[in-house]
Amino acid sequence: MSDERALPLPNPGPRPAGEVEELRRIWAAPKGLRFLTVINNNYIGVLYVGAAFLFFVLAGILALMMRTQLAVAENDLVGPTLYNRLFTMHGTVMMFLFAVPVVEAMGVLLLPNMLGARDLPFPRLSAYAFWAYFIGGTVFFASLFVGWAPAGGWFMNPPLTTEYFSPGFNEDFWLLGIGFIEISAIAGAIEIIVGVLRTRAPGMTLARMPLFAWAMLVFAVMIILAFPAVILATALLELERAFHWPFFTAEAGGDPLLWQHLFWFFGHPEVYVIFLPAAGMVSMIVPTMAGQPLAAQRLVILALVATAFLSFGLWVHHMFATGIPGISLAFFEAASMAVAIPSGIQVFAWIATFARGRVRLAVPTLFVLGFLFIFVLGGLTGVMVAAIPFDWQAHDTYFVVAHLHYVLIGGMVFPLFAAFYYWMPYTSRFPLSERVGRWVFGLLFAGANLTFFPMHVLGLAGMPRRVYTYQSGLGWDAINLASTAGAFVIAAGVLLFLVDVARRFRMSAEDNAGDVWGAGTLEWLPGGNYSNRSIPVVTGRYPLWEQPGLAKDVEEGRYYLPNAPTGTRETILTSPLEATPQVLMRMPVPGWAPQVAAFFTAAFFMLLTVKLVWLAAACGLVAVGALLHWGWSLDPPPLPDAVDIGGGIRLPAYASGPTSQAWWAMAILMLTAASLYACAIFSYLYLWLVAPGTWPDASALPRSSYPVVSAVLLVASSAAFGSANGSLARGATPAPAIAAAIVLALAGFGTEFASHLAVDPRASAYGAVVHLFVLLGGFFVAVAVVLAAFAMARRLAGKLDRVRRVTFDNARIFWHYVVAQSLVGLLLLHGFPRLAAP
């Protein structure tokens, strides 16, 4: 794969003194209290991983409480109220506060260095995502201590979670807390996609990109497509709880199964969202430990993409027992089985890589082998439950509890521990102890199997999941006791790990222990907070193996950008496929805005949960203010001259349009919005399918003049924005045209709003879903108006002209998107009932 050519070095000569000191100064973390404003990925990554691991330990403690309760039959240590909260919180915290954040965090920590970038493209966004998650997650967990913890199970099935059956704040904590943390996950995903596609070292084509980066790219795209479904679902349920819009109430034409469709459309991809990055880590560790490039790299990449694709087609396998007709079930059974194949490819690729090399049995290798054992078993039980008749017995029993823990512990926790041991020398002054590590591995491996293997038998022997107690004499007693013993063995392993971490982990990017494994990828180059002294040219998949002297050349500044020519933080933006340098991107420095925005966003959602509406609104305003303040500092003034980065390459230090990172972020955000809207359309059509009787006949619909007027106004507003673009390009002010666009869009939305005034959202599922579209339409128009007004303000402040125009371009493409989306909405709300009417 490596095309070994002696390329001339971009900056062969000796470098002037003081450049490294300059880089150090520019990239130094703030000191004292201001450390809280740190945004560099080395720090945010470690904080992020640490916070996620804290939630892992907390949720693990909840699991120990449950296992203690179930150790013997008819135990009355924990009653049903507390137990129901315990399993709800255990599942929720493990999935939403540990599993997804921790892999995202590993991406933040590792990706820039692995790709040869100085930092992620939006460091303040990472900081915002981390703090919002950490504050929100902590408050969410604390709900346990005041009796406000949710008790609906981690998938929160209505009607149990509607206000009638679960009054009080408890379920709202789940809905608002988790909905909000999903938003943070999406922010991280945008960051990762742009980072992977636009900040790779020159020469690192997609084919040469490390497997972990591939996995994180697929992971982030899956988040973008899947998470909006659960955000919409939580919004619907919250609307039903707070305002009695009957999306899930059968008497009013709603359907509890709508929730299950939306939730599992998110929930099943979620499993692969967790697994794929872990598989990516394994694909990094195995080659190093075998001293061989990964076997069949292209097949493995294909497997990652295929998994993502298939994972969106099998959500119904969580609903085999709901009474859905057999023929449609068979399709989902086929998809559920097919998804085993990409995992099979990866397993055999790892085995083949081991077979080609001389395997070093260090602790990361042990965890990888443990992962293979547990994950293969979990995969096989996955195929078993995909067989529908078998699932009718196994579903919602301890068999499924066993299966999902095998998949998640095998597929994610073991690779993560392998990664902790493997990458510790990358982020810490000392590696973790190999001797203690073997014990940690032994305890976790024995504990996991002892805890979860017996549960397979338990489930088939009739024990349902989510029971706080069980009767003696059903053959379950001894199995449960063994399982509880196993849980404490796991706990001992985790405790031992924490002790070792406390003794050995000393965070440092500069004096890290370094490349102790003899690995081949860029993150093992020597460096500091600025990542690498100079940004290397990559000619193969394992640059450190294939390019002799690379570390020294990078360290001595012989590659690109050995200094900080613009005097601030910067990295190279490269093209998405071939990674040719395009722009020298100037990056932000620490400031309080992301942290303040994160704190008040979290406060807004949490206060809303406990119905302190006015206080929540005040916090929301502060958050928006902080975001605007932050936004104001985006789009720095263009520099007149291109900047020399070495090798005769001069890069512009300013970009707008599709070359700029901002345009990419906005495009991905629009994809997220489109996924959300598609889920809303699905909900509309689904509710119609379930109860077409609640839909009005054509005569009861708003007059057709309403949607026509609304559509004309919206299209006119798009045209006005287009003319603003023309004015800006000519050097004239776009402000009047933008103002006209705002007025037209508001009028267009107002017409649509007025047309549905006669429909009561509380009366039927039809009314509820119509008003959902009105609400969504209003929300998107409002955001577009804020962006447009922001661009106008930038013009008034002299920060927007024909060159410096990123804020305007972002507002513009979003504007057109919102108009297109609203037109689809009009067609659905006014066209579909006319079409479907008998």
Added chain:
Amino acid sequence: MRPACMYLTGAAAPRSAARDIDAPLVNALHGIQSALNPQSPQASAIAELAWLLIGGAAAIFAVVMVLAALAVWRHPRWLGSRNAIVIGGIAVPMLVLSGLLVHSVTRMGGLTDRGDASLRVEVVGKQWWWRVRYLTASGATDFETANELRVPAGSSVEVALASDDVLHSFWVPNLAGKLDLVPGRVNRLRFTATNTGTWRGQCAEYCGGPHALMAFHVIALPVADFERWAERQRAPAATPPPPAFTAHCAVCHTLRGTPAGGDRGPDLTHVGGRIALAAGILPNNRQAIATWITSSQHVKPGNLMPSFRTLPAVAVAELAAYLEGLE
């Protein structure tokens, strides 16, 4: 331990056989709530599939682990080849999975066949008990009972599953796979108990509160015994209730043939003839009835019946004796 100790019915022959055997796996294979002890053609079909899957998974698992061990310690060249990946990761799984898909879908077709059932029963899931209505040929209610299905052995039974509160799931592993009770829908489950005996079922979809204590029994009887039992169920309550029943219980419970017509809790017309109380949780005897009346919240925390703590002991005793007698 709970003072009002939970209990398991003693009527089942297979269970008493299992009772003396301590090994968990053996118990699982003989239990009265076990998918591995099938007692109907439907459950047998799934159990056969289960053993096939277990055997197949064990074999594949063993092969993959041996290959992994070979790769790490022996490094055979063939295992490092691209062909090994294509065969092991693509070709073999495709063959195995295709076969399994065809087999299991065919089997599913057999399990969802809809011939004529000889008995139709409607089961409505309630937080945290089961309303059971036996239906006539025309679909009208023949008689109502709770937390217990008696069926004629050897006859095909169709259970129509509905819910008017939250999701539940009807699961008697010895007789059939589970099927959810979804508000707004009616799902139909079919089974034919091969032998006489008592099987235990339990709600398998989390339904809040004491979901763990929402069990029931299915009792398969010889046809003649079943007919006699059904005849008795159709009759009204044998004797009028004591005043305490009218004052405290009638608002929620029905006694057919008396003014007591409450609808929120189980129909108690023949409660004395059932094998368990409180949705499969307590044995059915005078002492247990009294315990349930005075401390239902202790026995089954969060259930919708209050504990009648202040009811005089005499009244409780009178109620318990009366209810026990309602066979």
